Amino acid sequence: MTDKPVWQPTASRDVLKNRAQLLAYVRGFFAQRQVLEVETPVLGRHGVTDVNLDGIPASVNAPGITSGWLQTSPEYHMKRLLAAGSGSIFQVARVFRNGERGRRHNPEFSMLEWYREGFDDRQLMAEVADLVCGWLGCKRPLVLAYRDAVQAYAGFDPMKVSDRDLARYCEQWLEPEQLAGMGRDACLDLVMSFVVEPKLGVDAPVFLTRYPAAQAALARVSDDDGFAVAHRFELYINGLELCNGYWELTDPQEQLQRFEADNRQRRAAGKSEMAVDQAFLDALDAGLPESSGVALGLDRLLMLKVGAASIEEVLAFPVERA
């Protein structure tokens, strides 16, 4: 089924103006704080190993190179710059995630990603709040631990709940045979998406923090009351997930182990394995400075600014019209 192409944009001229203002605001914000703007490849040699992220493969014709990936985020390249001594950096990047299309998703979107040398997650959260609240004119965000949020809205302890009870809880939405192939984290994602998220940031913005270690991705992990938790944070406003940040993992050994664990999960999920980006691991080997980094969806920030219910209201051309 293919629709007839439509040439007109989906965003109004007013919203396009808002987008230009947002970009100017972001650049002013970081200029004032002396964070360097950088550009890194949109087309990279490697994709990511993350089981829930699908890049878009590209066919390339360059000496010795025949394939590549449209990047799901500029993270690896930006960390290589950090390791090379760039100091704090930011980027407004176009990123790509295959198969993601919905009211809040378009497979191509604008991501603001930045890294602060010497910052821990708390310090970076304060800066995210400055940037977001300065633009939206909203209240300062509250901070809520992942565990407390699930406890409050879903009524169980995500750190202690047994796999069996968790699966039984998810039977509200999925048949037992659908749940059979799902791991603990996918079940928790379901609970997060369907039950917790819609409640987050309704009265005031909320930072969700202290994720279970299994959902650490590229964040460092520490002990919290006997449970391993990730130094990872996400900001929610009106139930909309706006950003994802880490106090960055700098240990190349642990990073490699996480990549390998990702690939095991990919295999189990019937997805093809992704080659590990050796240049990125080499950069970690050379030494990534102590830093925190965050990726923020600019289209969603714009949705909040103009009160858009759907992402196409803030995009000139969503994928169907691209």
Added chain:
Amino acid sequence: MASYSTNEFRSGLKVLLDGDPCIMLENEFVKPGKGQAFNRVKLRNLMTNRVWERTFKSGESLEAADVVEQDMEYLYTDGEFWHFMLTDGSFEQFAADAKAVGDTVKWLKEQDVYTVTLYNGAPLSVTPPNFVELEVVDTDPGMKGDTAQGGSKPATLSTGAVVNVPLFITIGEVLKVDTRSGEYVNRVKSS
């Protein structure tokens, strides 16, 4: 038969769910940035007309249902079946049972064109056009000249449908009726 994966889900898609043909009404893609993606889907079961809500993991798929909608002219009923004919010049005929015809029976007029939904080649449902023109066969005597004042009365139409009409309507007049609401629209002509 083909199948549709979650990334092909969209409203209007006809799929098989629990063995019944369904039409997708809504599809919401939900995914935490780093997490598992799901599709929350609303479907109408075309057999029962009931609306179902289901959740699918990204990558799951549903079998396509062989459901097509075709314009057909209503011919006649033999008491058990209602007979329709394709308007594409093929003269191919289809017999719909009472379940397929459903409430549309009260709007069926010979030679008018209806949308017949076929499932595996057999009529599953019959949808009337939004407006039909039918003759009044029974109603209380009209009040001449009373065209402006409010008030209504029931009138029985040639198909057996009963609609509320203004007081001035008389037997033999042809009325335009909205089949979605079952409401009188206007008089077409007096016979």
